[in-house]
Amino acid sequence: MQTVKMVVTGPFSAGKTQFIQSVSEIDVVATERKISSDEERSVKNATTVAMDFGRITVDEDLVLYLFGTPGQKRFDFMWEILSEGMLGFIVMVDSTRPETFREARSILETFRAYAPTPFVVAANKQDMEDAWEIEDVRNALRLDKSTKLLPCTATNRDTVKTVLLELLYSILHEMESGK
Amino acid sequence: MALRGNLRDFTITQLLNLINLASKTGTLVVDGASEQALISFREGKLAYARIGREDGSLAAVLHKANKINANQYRAIADRAGQMTDKELGLLLINAGYVSQDDILLNLQGYFTDVVRRLFTWVEGVFRFENDMLPPDDRINVRLDLENIIIEGSRQLRELEQLQDEIPSLDMALKFTDRPLTNVNLSVDEWKVVKFVDPKNTMRQIASTNKLTEIEVRRIVYGLLQAGLVELVRPLNAPTPPNPKMFPTQDKEEQKSLINKLIGRIRTM
Numbered sequence: 001m002q003t004v005k006m007v008v009t010g011p012f013s014a015g016k017t018q019f020i021q022s023v024s025e026i027d028v029v030a031t032e033r034k035i036s037s038d039e040e041r042s043v044k045n046a047t048t049v050a051m052d053f054g055r056i057t058v059d060e061d062l063v064l065y066l067f068g069t070p071g072q073k074r075f076d077f078m079w080e081i082l083s084e085g086m087l088g089f090i091v092m093v094d095s096t097r098p099e100t101f102r103e104a105r106s107i108l109e110t111f112r113a114y115a116p117t118p119f120v121v122a123a124n125k126q127d128m129e130d131a132w133e134i135e136d137v138r139n140a141l142r143l144d145k146s147t148k149l150l151p152c153t154a155t156n157r158d159t160v161k162t163v164l165l166e167l168l169y170s171i172l173h174e175m176e177s178g179k
Numbered sequence: 180m181a182l183r184g185n186l187r188d189f190t191i192t193q194l195l196n197l198i199n200l201a202s203k204t205g206t207l208v209v210d211g212a213s214e215q216a217l218i219s220f221r222e223g224k225l226a227y228a229r230i231g232r233e234d235g236s237l238a239a240v241l242h243k244a245n246k247i248n249a250n251q252y253r254a255i256a257d258r259a260g261q262m263t264d265k266e267l268g269l270l271l272i273n274a275g276y277v278s279q280d281d282i283l284l285n286l287q288g289y290f291t292d293v294v295r296r297l298f299t300w301v302e303g304v305f306r307f308e309n310d311m312l313p314p315d316d317r318i319n320v321r322l323d324l325e326n327i328i329i330e331g332s333r334q335l336r337e338l339e340q341l342q343d344e345i346p347s348l349d350m351a352l353k354f355t356d357r358p359l360t361n362v363n364l365s366v367d368e369w370k371v372v373k374f375v376d377p378k379n380t381m382r383q384i385a386s387t388n389k390l391t392e393i394e395v396r397r398i399v400y401g402l403l404q405a406g407l408v409e410l411v412r413p414l415n416a417p418t419p420p421n422p423k424m425f426p427t428q429d430k431e432e433q434k435s436l437i438n439k440l441i442g443r444i445r446t447m
Contacts, residue, residue: 002426004436023447058443062436085423087437102343109410110346116412117424142403157447164444172437175430 005065006167007082009107010092011100015124015154016068019092022160024054024066079107083114088167092154093141095123095131101140108141118170122152122163182307186211191297192331194305199223199324206311211303218294219313225322227313228293235289237264237282237318244285246277263316287320294327298334299393334393341396344403348382348392351413352399357406371398372407377414 008016021027054066067082083089089111093104104121111119123137132140138149148166152159182197186209194207202223209216214231229235242252255267262270271277313319352375364372370388385395402408425433 002436004425004440023444056440056443056447058439062439064440064443087424106343106346109350113347113350113412142406142409144409161444161447165441168437168441168444172434172441175434175437 001063002061003063003065004087005067005085006164007067007069007086007089007111008092009069009079009089009111010122010124011094011103011107013097014092014094014100014104015152016092018154019090019122019124019152019160019163020054020066020068022154022157023056023164025057026055079110080114083111086115086117088118088120088171090163090167091119091121092124092152093121093137094125095137096125096128098132098140101137105141118167118174120148120150120163120167120170122150122154124152124154126151126159127153127156182305184305186300186303186305189305190331190335191294191300192328192335194307195294195324195328195331198307199328203307203309204312205307205309206313207305207307208311209297209300209303209305211297211300216293216297217311218297219311219319221313221319221321223324225290225294225324225327226319227317228290230293230296235293237267237286240285240289241271241277241282244288246281246285247271251276264318265316268318282318283320286318287322290320290322291327295330295334296391298331299338299391301338338393338396341393341400344400345381345396345410348385348395349380349413350410351377351380352384352402352408353377353411355406355409362405362407367394368398368401371395371402375408377411380413 008019010016053068056064056066058064067086069079069082091104091108091111094100108119108121121141121143123132123134125131126134134149134151138147141149143149148170150159150163150166152163154160182194191209197203198207198220200223204221204223205219207218207220209218216230217228218225219227238247238252238255241247242249247255268279268282272279272282354375367388367390371384371390374384374387381395381399384390385392388395390398399408403410425436427433427436
């Protein structure tokens with residue numbers, strides 16, 4: 001059995017666990033714990049402390065694993081471990097919470113430093129009324145035009161599939177261009 | 180219970196606050212990543228500070244503050260080698276070179292600067308030695324800690340924000356397409372800009388220019404915000420081993436594997 005993996009990262013409450021849940025054929029093996037900080041509890045009740053783990057079986061010889069990283073900064077020691085051997089990574093950002101954009105940018109830089117693998121940025125919660133427009137998110141995250149920034153709704157399987165496909169196209173393109 | 184621990188659990192600002200509140204007398208010994216600092220207190224007030232092998236003698240402090248010139252500094256080092264700082268201070272006051280205020284203000288400034296530099300230390304261990312008093316041959320000051328603590332807290336917050344923006348100094352910088360014309364840069368900013376090259380890490384730039392971590396982060400942050408530079412992986416950096424990315428090393432098989440994944444996800 002051959003296995004490959006991708007990593008889904010991003011700030012606290014960006015929607016990483018939901019993203020994986022939308023496409024995983026198994027129930028996501030999540031290591032969620034109750035949140036202790038009042039400020040963070042006002043956003044959601046439980047958060048990932050070690051990793052989320054989803055699976056997509058391609059055929060009997062090949063399986064893709066999706067690993068979600070813990071979003072809270074105090075668990076960032078897990079990031080490097082999870083990034084080992086990844087094909088590429090997805091940075092999730094909550095389009096409705098501009099206060100997390102700076103952290104998303106920082107996480108992006110950190111993962112780029114771990115491994116020079118392709119990545120895409122998913123602007124999540126684009127279905128919400130107060131979501132920032134894609135180009136505004138791009139500017140706020142200081143992403144250049146060549147970086148793929150994709151609208152996404154983590155609860156919507158089709159948009160999640162599009163994000164995964166775009167990452168795979170980037171990986172294929174990089175292999176073909178011999179980078 | 181001895182006051183000892185790790186800077187990761189207890190910041191310098193928290194330590195100063197504790198020493199201040201308990202009006203402690205003794206010396207805080209901090210072993211950082213590359214050097215040691217000794218900060219002495221009397222009844223909760225800063226009395227003396229020394230960092231690494233830096234020459235913190237009265238002559239060196241006055242020379243750095245341009246109160247004595249290079250020739251005078253050399254002459255003192257040659258002829259007054261055995262003299263204590265207290266004796267030297269009296270000599271300089273009596274000879275009319277400096278006033279007592281000059282000496283105290285410059286020493287206070289120097290000791291405060293040493294403590295200020297400690298605020299950027301995030302790695303290291305500390306211990307408070309009750310029995311270790313400031314050296315007898317050095318001039319002690321009595322400086323309230325409150326202002327230093329407030330400034331330290333401010334710096335710590337800034338450092339945390341800068342670390343969020345620039346997580347690692349092992350990244351390099353490259354110029355964006357935006358031209359550098361009509362940009363007003365300070366001397367320190369120019370020093371950094373001069374070394375912007377994907378071959379140089381920010382750590383190397385800081386070391387070459389003798390800038391502290393917080394100084395180089397502050398400058399790079401400004402350049403990033405202005406869109407003049409961007410962070411890149413250093414050119415000569417070894418690619419981290421990623422042996423298990425693909426279960427096969429054959430390029431064609433790798434492509435086929437990616438195509439299979441694409442096909443699978445499309446049909447989900």
